[in-house]
Amino acid sequence: MKLGIVGLPNVGKSTLFNSLTKAGAESANYPFCTIDPNVGIVAVPDERIKKLGDLYHTKKVTPATIEFVDIAGLVKGASKGEGLGNQFLANIREVDAIVHVVRCFEDTNIVHVDGSIDPGRDIETINLELIFSDIEILERRIAKVAKQARMDKTLAKEMDLLEGLKAHLEAGGMARTFELPEDEDAELWYKGYNLLTAKPTIYAANVAEDDLADDGANNPYVASVREKAKAEGSEVFVVCAQIEQEISELDDDEKAMFLEDLGLTESGLDKLIKASYSLLGLISFLTAGEDECRAWTIKKGTKAPQAAGKIHTDFERGFIKAEVVNYQDLLECGSLSAAKEKGIVGLEGKEYVVKDGDVILFRFNV
Ligand SMILES: Nc1nc2c(ncn2[C@@H]2O[C@H](COP(=O)(O)OP(=O)(O)O)[C@@H](O)[C@H]2O)c(=O)[nH]1
Ligand SMILES: [Mg+2]
Numbered sequence: 001m002k003l004g005i006v007g008l009p010n011v012g013k014s015t016l017f018n019s020l021t022k023a024g025a026e027s028a029n030y031p032f033c034t035i036d037p038n039v040g041i042v043a044v045p046d047e048r049i050k051k052l053g054d055l056y057h058t059k060k061v062t063p064a065t066i067e068f069v070d071i072a073g074l075v076k077g078a079s080k081g082e083g084l085g086n087q088f089l090a091n092i093r094e095v096d097a098i099v100h101v102v103r104c105f106e107d108t109n110i111v112h113v114d115g116s117i118d119p120g121r122d123i124e125t126i127n128l129e130l131i132f133s134d135i136e137i138l139e140r141r142i143a144k145v146a147k148q149a150r151m152d153k154t155l156a157k158e159m160d161l162l163e164g165l166k167a168h169l170e171a172g173g174m175a176r177t178f179e180l181p182e183d184e185d186a187e188l189w190y191k192g193y194n195l196l197t198a199k200p201t202i203y204a205a206n207v208a209e210d211d212l213a214d215d216g217a218n219n220p221y222v223a224s225v226r227e228k229a230k231a232e233g234s235e236v237f238v239v240c241a242q243i244e245q246e247i248s249e250l251d252d253d254e255k256a257m258f259l260e261d262l263g264l265t266e267s268g269l270d271k272l273i274k275a276s277y278s279l280l281g282l283i284s285f286l287t288a289g290e291d292e293c294r295a296w297t298i299k300k301g302t303k304a305p306q307a308a309g310k311i312h313t314d315f316e317r318g319f320i321k322a323e324v325v326n327y328q329d330l331l332e333c334g335s336l337s338a339a340k341e342k343g344i345v346g347l348e349g350k351e352y353v354v355k356d357g358d359v360i361l362f363r364f365n366v
Contacts, residue, residue: 001297002067003276004095006074006088008122009113011103012206012241014038017070019244020269038070044277045270046295048327048357049286053293055331064284064295066276069095075113076125079132089133093194097280098201099272100126104221105208105240119205120224130196131169137193138166154185161186169197176200177232200279203229203236204272212240213263237275239268283356286327287311288336304352308362318366322348327357 005013021040043063053061071091078089092098102119103112114121142162149155161181168178174197180190190198205225207216216222216238229236247255247267259267277297284295285307296310304324309316325336325345333339346352354360 001097001280001282002069002095003097003099004069004071004092005099005101006071006092007101007126008103009072009075010110011101011122012105013101014070015241015245016099016101016204016206016239016269017068019241019248020068020272040068040070041065042068042273044273044284044295044297046284048284049293049295051331052286052288052327052359055335056288056290056293058288058290058293060292062292062294064297066273066297068099074126074129076129078129079136089129089196092130092196092199095199097276098196098199099204099276100201101204101206101241102225104205104211104216104219104225107208117221119221120228123203123225123228127174127197128172131172131174134175134193134195134197135166135169137195138162138169141193142166157183157185158189161189165190165193165195174198174232201232201234202272202275202279203234205236205238206241207238209240209243209262211238212243212268235275235279237268237272239272244268283354285354285356285358285360287361288330288359298354300356302354303350304348304354304360304362305350307354307360308364311362314366315362315364318364319350320363320365322352323361323363324348324352324354324358326355327359330359 005017007013017038017040020042043065046063049061049063052058069091071088074088078086100123102122103117104119106117114125142159145155145159145162149159165175165178169175175190175195176198180186203225205216205219205222207219207222211219211222222236222238226236243262244267247258248269250258255267259265281300282297283300284297287294287296296307298307298310304322305316305319308319308322323345324347325339329344330336330339333342333344336345339345
């Protein structure tokens, strides 16, 4: 799973990325310092595997991970190639979801590309570039389908979809607010276009330290981000990238104290990672043993054999049964054998839909 961090130059993308990954991507006070996309792997905070690890006296605890990509500053005209725009847009097309960073902090030392702090305008600037880029994709597809439609009747239906989508985008709408007809073909075509504005998005309002404790409630810039996000059904997330960077350099004890001083219980990044996880419809199942306790990422609705396939393709190919126990139940019983005695370990087959927090032992044969 890959999330792309996008936004105008100098809004705090790299600062946020650095604190997420501590990967040391260059962060500097001028546009285009992150020309190549920087990719970082981030652990999904999960108390459950730590507790399982204690129960099993395990040697190794491995969290689930997601990937973040720091995508360099998009500017007005990116879809026409401004500021290496097309390259950046191509990078965005490869991600599963978008974190759109918006500058809501004042700092006269940090240049704003458009000369003032105005999150509503900034969001529109970026979203318009994404929309233009999507329109181009649709136009290319329309040209192709128009040629073939004379031979193939089902393509007339796709043409309707394309024209409808294009009109929606031209009116300034994001593809994710388009009302897709309830039709399997349409859904497949729509997915196939891989539109930027169809990707699930979280807006990250990057505020000054003072605005953290009340979650930006008194910051009118944040209010305008919330308004924009609401109109398209997206989430907003208030963060101070600079503070997150400082926090990321602390050890766990120092971190807890620092957060308490700020009136917070959890770092913004932990919240962001969890929010991204739920935005993408992801859950974790767990495996436990003396060698390793581990969390694995799957989409909600994944069945047991495909979940097994995340661990190893052999597990999926040779899938026989899954021994499944809820994480909380297992902890309460104190051991797997005690859970078995109580009869709460299920033996599940191919059609079993895996749930968040399932502790699973797969039986397979290859
Ligand atoms: N005051 C303040 N400065 C910030 C904050 N986040 C980032 N900056 C500064 O803004 C400048 C640009 O940040 P950077 O992360 O490189 O922006 P990017 O171009 O969006 O990647 C750097 O000098 C950062 O230190 C913040 O929350 N508050
Ligand atoms: Mg940057």
